[in-house]
Amino acid sequence: MIVVKGETMKTKLITLFYYSILSCISLPLVAYAAGTVSEKTMINPEVSNNVAYSIPASVLQKQVWKPMKLPAMHTIVLSQTSPQINEGNIQGAIATLALPASQGALKITLSSLIKDKQVYLPNVLVFDEKFQPVALYASHSFSYQQPGIFSGERVERTLKITPVSGQKNIYLLIYTTHADLQTSTKMVDPAKAYAQGVGNAVPNIPDPIARHTDTGILTLKVTSERTTENVLADHTFVDPNPNRVPKSISGETEQHFNEAIKKAIKNGDINKALTLLDEAERLGSSSARETFIKMIKSKRST
Structure with a gap:
C-alpha cells in the first residue's frame, strides 16, 4: 500500500x-x-x-x-x-x-x-x-x-x-x-x-x-x-566459451527460433526474445542474433 x-x-x-x-x-x-x-x-x-x-x-x-x-x-x-x-x-x-x-x-x-x-x-x-x-x-x-x-x-x-x-x-x-x-x-x-x-x-x-x-x-x-533502445547494450553478446565447437542446428529449427524471436519482439516481450536468442545460439544458430537486432532496430523506428 x-x-x-x-x-x-x-x-x-x-x-x-x-x-x-x-x-x-x-x-x-x-x-x-x-x-x-x-x-x-x-x-x-x-x-x-x-x-x-x-x-x-x-x-x-x-x-x-x-x-x-x-x-x-x-x-x-x-x-x-x-x-x-x-x-x-x-x-x-x-x-x-x-x-x-x-x-x-x-x-x-x-x-x-x-x-x-x-x-x-x-x-x-x-x-x-x-x-x-x-x-x-x-x-x-x-x-x-x-x-x-x-x-x-x-x-x-x-x-x-x-x-x-x-x-x-x-x-x-x-x-x-x-x-x-x-x-x-x-x-x-x-x-x-x-x-x-x-x-x-x-x-x-x-x-x-x-x-x-x-x-x-x-x-x-x-x-x-x-527497453527498446538500450536492450542491445544491456544484453552482452559475448560467448562465455569462445573455444567451443559450434553445434549444428537444422534449418527448420533455426527458422522456428527466428519466427519466435520476431513474434516476441512484436508483442513487446523483450525478455522472452532474449531467452530465445540465447537458446538458439546455444544450439548453434548463426542467424538468431541478426534476426533479433533487425527486429529491435525495426521496432525502434516505429
Whole structure:
C-alpha cells in the first residue's frame, strides 16, 4: 500500500474535470515537472467549469498500486470482487498501477476487450510520484478496433508518457464513470467487415452495439525507451566459451527460433526474445542474433 507524506495527501479533494460531449478535445501528457503541475495540464480552460467528479484523497491513499516491471504485457480482469471506487462520477471496478519513471518515455497500449456485446470503457488518470494529477485520458479518446488475426474486438488507445527525470514512479488509475455506463460502442457487423476486406458491396445491415459495463477485461502493453533502445547494450553478446565447437542446428529449427524471436519482439516481450536468442545460439544458430537486432532496430523506428 502506498503511503504518501506531506501536503499532497491532505484531506482536501482533488477536483478533476471531464466533459464527455466535447470529444474533439485531446488531453495528451507531455513532459512534466513534479510539484509544478497546474490545473491546465489536465483540462482545457473552456470546460473548467464542468466538474464531473471529485476523488477524496483518503480514497487514493488506501489503494494498492501494483508495480510493473518493463517491458510488460498484462491482462487485468475487472470483476465485482475487484477494487471499486464509487465516488462522484466514478463507478465500478478499477485498476491501480505503478510504473517506473526512470526509464525514459513510456508507450502504453491499453485495450478493453468486447465480450458478449459488453465492454468496460476506460478512463486513465496519471499521477506523478507525489500523487499530483498530471494527465487525464478520457474515455472518448478510446476508439473501437475490429478483430485481427491475434486480437478480438476491443476499444483501444496508445498513450505516450514522458516523465521528467528524477522521479521513481508514476501511477495510473484506470476507471469508468456513471456517464460512460449510460452510453454504448457501435461495433462493425462481421458481414460488413468481410465485404470491406474482399472488396465486395457492403450490405446495408445494422451494426451491433456493445453495452458499457463496470467490469471487463483489460490488456496493457508497456514499453519504454530503455527497453527498446538500450536492450542491445544491456544484453552482452559475448560467448562465455569462445573455444567451443559450434553445434549444428537444422534449418527448420533455426527458422522456428527466428519466427519466435520476431513474434516476441512484436508483442513487446523483450525478455522472452532474449531467452530465445540465447537458446538458439546455444544450439548453434548463426542467424538468431541478426534476426533479433533487425527486429529491435525495426521496432525502434516505429
